[in-house]
Amino acid sequence: MLNTLRRIIQAVSDARDLDQALDFIVQQVREAMTADVCSVYLSDDTLQQHVLMASEGLAAESVGNVRIEYEHGLVSIVASRAELLNLDSAPNHPAYHYFPETAEEQFFGFLGVPILHQRKVLGVLVVQQVCAERFDEEQENFLITIATQLANAMALARASGEIEKLLGQHEVTDSRPLPGLPGAPGVAIGMAVAIYPSTELEKIPDRDADDPDKEIEAFHEALSSVKNDITRLSNRLKDVLPDEERALFDAYLLMLDSHSLRGVTAARIMEGNWAPGALRYTIDEQVQKFAELDDPYMRERAEDLRELARRILHYLVQDAQREIEYPQDTILVGDELTAAQLAEVPRERLVGVISATGSRTSHVAILARALDIPAVMGSVSIPLGRIDGLTLIADGYSGNVFISPSKQIKVEYERLAKEEQSLDAELLNLRNDVSITSDGREIPLTVNTGLLSDISPSLNSGADGIGLYRTEFPFMTRQRFPGEEEQLRIYRQALKAFAPKSVTLRTLDVGGDKALPYFPIIEDNPFLGWRGIRITLDHPELFIVQVRAMMRAAVDLDNLQILLPMVSQMNEIHESLTLIRRSYDELKEEGHEVKMPKVGVMIEVPSAVYQADRIAKLVDFLSIGTNDLTQYLLAVDRNNAQVASLYDALHPAVIMAVQQTVKAAHAAKKPASVCGEMAGDPAAAVLLVGMGIDSLSMSASSLNRVKWVIRNLSSKRARQYLDEALDMEDAASIRGFLNTKLENAGMGGLVRAGR
Numbered sequence: 037m038l039n040t041l042r043r044i045i046q047a048v049s050d051a052r053d054l055d056q057a058l059d060f061i062v063q064q065v066r067e068a069m070t071a072d073v074c075s076v077y078l079s080d081d082t083l084q085q086h087v088l089m090a091s092e093g094l095a096a097e098s099v100g101n102v103r104i105e106y107e108h109g110l111v112s113i114v115a116s117r118a119e120l121l122n123l124d125s126a127p128n129h130p131a132y133h134y135f136p137e138t139a140e141e142q143f144f145g146f147l148g149v150p151i152l153h154q155r156k157v158l159g160v161l162v163v164q165q166v167c168a169e170r171f172d173e174e175q176e177n178f179l180i181t182i183a184t185q186l187a188n189a190m191a192l193a194r195a196s197g198e199i200e201k202l203l204g205q206h207e208v209t210d211s212r213p214l215p216g217l218p219g220a221p222g223v224a225i226g227m228a229v230a231i232y233p234s235t236e237l238e239k240i241p242d243r244d245a246d247d248p249d250k251e252i253e254a255f256h257e258a259l260s261s262v263k264n265d266i267t268r269l270s271n272r273l274k275d276v277l278p279d280e281e282r283a284l285f286d287a288y289l290l291m292l293d294s295h296s297l298r299g300v301t302a303a304r305i306m307e308g309n310w311a312p313g314a315l316r317y318t319i320d321e322q323v324q325k326f327a328e329l330d331d332p333y334m335r336e337r338a339e340d341l342r343e344l345a346r347r348i349l350h351y352l353v354q355d356a357q358r359e360i361e362y363p364q365d366t367i368l369v370g371d372e373l374t375a376a377q378l379a380e381v382p383r384e385r386l387v388g389v390i391s392a393t394g395s396r397t398s399h400v401a402i403l404a405r406a407l408d409i410p411a412v413m414g415s416v417s418i419p420l421g422r423i424d425g426l427t428l429i430a431d432g433y434s435g436n437v438f439i440s441p442s443k444q445i446k447v448e449y450e451r452l453a454k455e456e457q458s459l460d461a462e463l464l465n466l467r468n469d470v471s472i473t474s475d476g477r478e479i480p481l482t483v484n485t486g487l488l489s490d491i492s493p494s495l496n497s498g499a500d501g502i503g504l505y506r507t508e509f510p511f512m513t514r515q516r517f518p519g520e521e522e523q524l525r526i527y528r529q530a531l532k533a534f535a536p537k538s539v540t541l542r543t544l545d546v547g548g549d550k551a552l553p554y555f556p557i558i559e560d561n562p563f564l565g566w567r568g569i570r571i572t573l574d575h576p577e578l579f580i581v582q583v584r585a586m587m588r589a590a591v592d593l594d595n596l597q598i599l600l601p602m603v604s605q606m607n608e609i610h611e612s613l614t615l616i617r618r619s620y621d622e623l624k625e626e627g628h629e630v631k632m633p634k635v636g637v638m639i640e641v642p643s644a645v646y647q648a649d650r651i652a653k654l655v656d657f658l659s660i661g662t663n664d665l666t667q668y669l670l671a672v673d674r675n676n677a678q679v680a681s682l683y684d685a686l687h688p689a690v691i692m693a694v695q696q697t698v699k700a701a702h703a704a705k706k707p708a709s710v711c712g713e714m715a716g717d718p719a720a721a722v723l724l725v726g727m728g729i730d731s732l733s734m735s736a737s738s739l740n741r742v743k744w745v746i747r748n749l750s751s752k753r754a755r756q757y758l759d760e761a762l763d764m765e766d767a768a769s770i771r772g773f774l775n776t777k778l779e780n781a782g783m784g785g786l787v788r789a790g791r
Contacts, residue, residue, distance in 0.1 A: 041068075044182060056324070057189050058090035065163065065182055066092045069175050073143055073164035074185070077104070081159055086111045087159060088138075093164065098138040113159045114148040120180065121148045124170045126166020144168035149179050154189040154215075156418075195676035214417045216390070217680055219401035221741075223453045223789050224388025224430040225363030225446065227376065228423045231377050237345050238320075239371060240353075241424035242313040245305055252302050255311040258351035263292050265347065269363030288433035291344055296322060304768050310354050316397075316421070319345045362386075367428045369452060371420060373400045383407070388430040390437055392418050395680040397663040397713050405716070406490060408737040412437055414677040433788045445764050455791035463740040467498035471743045473725065475750040481743055482540075482733040484711060488526065491533045494736045498743075501537035504599070504659070504711040505530055507582065508546050516554055517578065523585035535593045540636070540659070540711075541586050543579065543612075544572050545601040563664075563673065568602025573611055583619045587630040596633040598661055604643045609654050638711070640664040643687035645693045658701045659733075662712030666690050684767035686713040691723060691762065691770070698727045709733060718745045718786040719774035725749060726758030741786050 044064050058076050063596075066074035073093030077086040087101040088094070104111050109310055111129050114121045126132055126146035134141065145165035150160045161183045171179075179203050193778035230241040245251045270285035270604065276634055291297055291370050298319060304314035319341060326338035362381050367388040370377065378389065380398065389404045389411040396413065404411035410432035418437065428755060429438040472478045483499040485491070486506030494502070510518050510526050518526075531539050547567025559565040572579040583598065590596035600612050616635060625629045637644070637651050640661035644651060652658055662685050669690055672683045684690075694710065707730040716719045716734030721742045724732060730752075757777060761770045775787045785791045 038603075040179065041181060044068075047138070054189055055090075057186070060324075060437050061091045061161075061186060065179070069163055069171070071163040071165050071171075075164075076151075076159060076163045077162065078159040078190070083493065084516070085114060089159075091138075092145075093505070094138045098135065102135050102138060104133065104135075110146060111148060111160045114160045114162075116148055118150045118152060118157055120150070120176060121146070122176060123171050125168050140164065142166055145171060147171040147179060149175065149176075149183045151183045151190060153191040157188060158190045165233050170653045181229055203769050208659050213431075213434075213438050214415055215357070216412040216415030216418075216435035216437055217360070217395050217677075218433055218435045219389065219391070219394070219396055219398070219411030219413035220404040220409060220432050220737075221786075222388075222408070222432045223452060223456055224410040224428070224432070225449055226367040226428060227363045228369050228390075228426050228428050229360065229362060230420055230424040231368060231370035231373060231380075232420060235318050237342070237349055239420050240312045240316045240349070241423050243310040245308055245310045245314075245645060248306050251305045251311040251314075254352060255301060255305065255315070255348075256298075258311075258348045259292050259298065261351045262344065262347045262512070263289060264458055283680050288340065288344060291341065292709065297344075312349060315348060315352065315433065317346060332368075366581055367430055369418060369420065369423055369428070378403055378407075382651050388428070388432075390415055390428070390430050392416055392420065393675060393677045393680075395674040395677075395683050397666075397674045397683070402484075402713065402735065405713075405735040405737050406485070406487075414680040417678045431789055449789070452789040455785070456789065459785045459791050463744060466740045466747070467496070469498070469743065469747065471500070471746050473746055473749055473754070475752065477725075477751050479725065479729065479746055480731040481706060481739050481746075482538075482709075482731060483528075483736050483739065484733050485736075488529055490736065493528060495533060497736040497739045499534075499537075499736065499739060500731070501534055501595075502539040502789060503529060503709060503731060505539060505541045506545070507541055508544055511544060511552055512548065514554075519582075520581045520585045520588075522768070524589050527586055527589035531589050531593050531595055535595050538597055539601050540597040542599040542601055542638070543569070543582055547571055548601075563619070563667070569600055569608050569612065570602065572577040573608060573615075576615055578617055579612070579647045580619050583616050584623060587620060587623055587633060588628055590631070590633065591629050593630055597657070598635045599638055600635070600655075601638045602640065602664070603637045603651070603662070604641045606647065606654075607648075608649060609637060609651060613654070639697050640712075641668050642693070645697055648697045649703060652701045652704035652706045655706070657706055658697060658708045659710065660694055660697055660708065660710045662690065662694065662710055662714035665693060665712065666714075669693060684771070685712070685717065685720060686723075686761075686770045686774070687767040688762065688764065690714075691758075695758075698729060702728065707731070716742060718742055718778060718783070719771055722744050722749060722754055722777065723758050723761060724773055725751060726754035726756075728781050744783060745778070745786065748783065 044061060062074040062076060075091040075094055076089055078089045080087050084106040085103040088099055091099050106112050109128060110121060110126060110131055123129055123146040125144045143164040143166055148160050148162040151161055158593055161179060163179060205229060232239045232356055263494060266285050266288045282791040301314045301318045304317055305311055322341055323338045364385055365387045366381055366385045367390060368378065368381060368386065369390045371392045373389065373391045386409055389400060389409055391400055391413050393414055394400060394413040399414055401413050403413050412429055412432060412435050414432045415437050415688060423439065426440050429441050470478060470576060471481045480500035482501040482503030483494040485494055485502060486509040527541060545568045547557055547562060547565060549667045551557065557566055586596060586598060603609060613635065620632050622629060634656035636657040636659050637655050638659050638661045639645060639648055639649065648658065666685045670682060672679050672751065674683045698708045709731040710724055710729055711733040715732040716738030718741050721732065722745060724744060734743060761773060764770050778787055
């Protein structure tokens with residue numbers, strides 16, 4: 037049964053559409069379980085019915101025609117309870133509902149399992165047998181495993197509208213958004229440009245072939261290049277491998293010349309698909325045929341075919357990736373987008389970002405906010421292979437994505453977008469106003485940055501300084517560690533631009549999800565590994581060069597603050613302060629007119645929260661990094677789309693940790709700030725004001741939004757809201773409570789689309 041399971045899982049993965057996957061599953065499951073019937077029902081939420089979409093064993097004419105009302109039948113019990121149902125005599129169950137067209141009166145044994153995706157029932161998988169006995173536990177587990185695999189395929193089909201088409205509901209497809217996570221506020225309406233991994237065939241999108249003859253020529257050239265590679269490999273191993281092993285290379289060459297690969301792909305190109313998309317279809321079709329074979333040896337040839345496809349694809353896309361044409365209203369869509377991919381799009385053409393992975397605190401989301409571009413993260417259902425060139429709407433507030441939206445929805449979002457533009461214009465008028473509560477408490481608002489190109493926009497935003505300068509960016513854009521003079525020039529520009537306002541430079545914070553190409557760190561669990569201050573203290577030569585550059589850059593300006601990241605041990609602070617003092621003494625001896633800067637610590641791990649009172653006595657200020665703090669407190673990888681919905685800085689535990697840190701800092705008469713993305717969240721800002729936070733640091737695009745909240749809020753009212761929020765049990769309740777308060781105060785446009 038294990039081999040059958042593997043074959044089914046692979047076949048579902050390789051199926052070109054859901055219809056094909058369902059037909060294969062019912063056939064294989066019926067055979068593997070020696071059942072008399074296997075059927076799949078899809079849940080139609082619009083009509084409140086479960087529709088029989090595939091069956092092996094029931095009357096053929098019942099497929100597509102049998103519809104079970106949500107409150108009737110055994111299938112509905114499985115779906116409503118979201119749990120399996122195993123019966124020895126289905127007709128004797130009080131909920132049994134007989135459909136004459138199925139001819140199922142002869143079947144007694146019944147086993148149904150729900151097809152679940154992210155807690156939502158998408159359908160029901162059923163097996164039946166003539167004999168009146170229950171299916172055994174092994175069969176139950178087998179069917180549950182199949183249902184979990186089918187759920188992924190069905191989720192993708194629902195995302196692309198394929199399920200609605202199967203159900204005959206074309207008219208409602210456009211009104212159903214794909215769920216995602218808010219990444220950067222705003223509404224984006226534009227055309228999808230899919231960015232795909234160059235070696236992952238299944239993620240290659242369909243695109244029109246502008247010049248089919250040219251595409252076929254490129255395909256044939258790629259085949260020739262792969263043939264040369266295979267021949268070269270075979271010759272290289274001539275004296276190493278026996279002839280029977282080297283025969284595999286001959287088989288590869290035969291595959292490359294076969295009509296089923298060469299001819300069929302060329303025909304698909306002539307039908308209008310570009311070469312990589314046509315290749316994907318051909319390989320999917322061939323792999324499916326291999327997967328259906330009983331011979332294990334022949335089934336393994338499917339992997340050989342995939343390997344050849346990856347090699348062909350390498351040659352096909354290496355030029356295609358460089359020739360991407362970005363339309364005027366580009367919405368960049370990808371599985372795991374990078375900052376570099378965003379940077380490749382002309383700024384004036386990029387209107388939105390959608391990533392299948394990540395969350396609000398992913399680097400792409402942070403960059404999108406810095407660029408003031410709406411972003412949706414964690415949109416796992418986005419059909420990357422079939423979305424290129426389609427019209428999209430991305431709602432950066434709700435996380436919803438609409439594919440080929442209906443006219444009604446598009447008109448509504450166009451209205452909301454105009455209201456957004458109007459609100460943004462009004463908020464610009466606040467940039468020169470003081471960030472002060474209605475009862476007179478001033479809370480400076482600074483910016484998070486790390487790019488010199490952000491300096492002018494940050495200054496124009498009315499920022500009170502730089503609360504977090506991410507110094508790793510110059511390290512990430514080079515092929516080696518930057519020297520002291522290089523770093524000095526970069527830091528000097530930032531310090532001088534904002535003088536006399538303070539500029540907080542964070543020491544090198546790499547590791548985790550921030551890698552240096554010339555300093556690879558390979559770890560099983562990078563977020564709990566070698567990163568931040570741990571790296572720089574293990575390499576004090578890097579730390580000292582950076583600190584020297586920082587202090588020299590601040591000569592005659594006196595506005596430098598140094599921030600230490602990822603501190604979890606008290607000895608890390610002692611060692612860092614010793615190195616900073618040594619660097620200061622050495623610079624003074626060399627004749628540089630440097631001054632000892634203020635030094636602070638980032639509170640971003642639980643151990644630092646619990647020792648915040650001791651830390652505050654050692655340093656000049658505390659800066660709370662809520663991005664990592666939230667991740668570590670909630671045990672949620674913020675870049676993992678499967679759990680990213682659990683990541684929310686308004687979780688009561690995070691709020692209490694931030695409050696505890698602020699109290700510890702104030703008890704030591706030291707200032708506390710928040711430099712994580714929580715600071716730029718208008719709802720969270722209400723609570724931070726209530727805690728008595730001394731300053732907030734955020735992306736420049738968020739600054740006036742938060743300033744609007746602060747200027748319309750009293751410290752007393754903020755403390756009241758904080759007390760009420762701390763009585764709540766979960767982040768959703770707290771966020772809903774705060775959003776309602778903002779809505780009632782006329783500031784709803786800060787937390788939803790529109791004015």
